[in-house]
Amino acid sequence: MALKPNRSVTSESVHYFTVNTMNEGFIVAHMTGYFGTGAGLDDANQAVYLPAAWPSGLRAIGMNGLKVVNKDLSETPINPYNGEHQVGDKTLVYKKGEFVTNAIKAGQASGTATNLPRPAYAGHGGYLYTGTATAAAASGWPQVGVFLTTVNSEGYAKVALDLP
């Protein structure tokens, strides 16, 4: 999963540490039970994670902007070419802007029947869902923005993200 180069970034945050591996383009949530304090610039309790199951009411923090890996750094270097970061390090979290991502659940935001712009929800595994009022919203999943396009043959679509 990845982000295409085309993006328009309005707001981003460099304050969040990571607790699990994740790819770019997925929606992340604040780690449960972790509470940053004060400015939280270098606070280990300001941590985001990729929820395998997105519980009802869990709020989204933003879209992960860097690939987070788990390597044995005493033997294997971080890839300097593709912006890899080791789990436990900080990641870039996009909050507002337009991004082209393929972190879209299969079957979502597809087909000519989709009216645009269409609400985009964060769901299981940090994937984006269009869903319906009876599905995504009823599951208590947060709306993170809107789909501006439908998915192409590679599975990418443009999302306008708008998170606080």
Add this chain to the structure above:
Amino acid sequence: MLLTLNENQKQAMSNLLRRAGSPDKAVALQAQAEIAAGIQTPLRKAVLSGDVVTNMFKPMDYRGNRYIEYPLDIINPGQQDDFRAYVIPQEGAIPEARVQGDFLMIPTYEIGGSIDCRLRFLRDANWPVVQRMLEVLEAGFIKKINDDGWQTILSAGVDRNIIVNDTNAAAGQFTPRLISLLQTIMRRNGGGNSTSMDRSRLTDLIMSPEAHIDIRSWGLDLVPDAVRANIYYANENNQDLIRIYNVNLMAMDEFGDDQEYQLYYENELSGTMAASDVEIVIGLDRQRDDSFMMPYKEDLQTYEDDNMHRRNLFGVYARMELGFAVLDSRRVLLGSL
């Protein structure tokens, strides 16, 4: 300090100087007091953190290098007995004993910081604000480097899983016996025997200021009277206070009961101490530059943010890329008191 005054400030200063020379003593004294207070600006100046780590770690310039690699020995500590000679018969091949090497890499990471202010503040402040802003920005990096370096040392100490204490001492009391116990344990657990080359030796002991000043309270049960007399008359840089049993003693404000690095040891590293002890001390073996490494891939670079001018702001940001490693935890030994 160069004072550059605008017209209003010049007029105010002229009035102040005239009043300082007033024949009315009450008026003159008040004006003179205002002048004296105005010279030492800015007031309530914060004391910034100083560097307490780069004298421990060896800065290594890796600018332009992708990988930071260090080779390891062909045998690990504790494997010495695998290569002991043995009795052999008159005939027969001596078995092979294969060794191989290994390496480790030190990852680096980027740190950054910024500082900015309104242009109007710069214009009207009447003291060198930009210089002070750069000092504060630099101190922020020094503090970050201090913390990361010492947290690495503490983690290495915890990993070694040895903590030394003087069971004869009261809780929180620093004693000469603690130093000698640390020396013995450092030697015993460093490998080798009495004639080995490169044996571990305690060279430095870091503690809180409160523990360090216990030296002045040592009684006849701990040191002879002649030593007590020397300690009594010694200033804080005297050898009697900073070097005992050939070990350098250093006091750091970040250590001590409820202090920053003590809390990091207890809370983040889940470190333990002997029952009723209140703080840790850190013993180091710094005979050789083979453990405490601080590679840097990008030195501290400072930039002015031109984009802030349109917003009526002045801003500076900086970043650098560095790493910390304690490559051999035998060089660190924790104690408690």
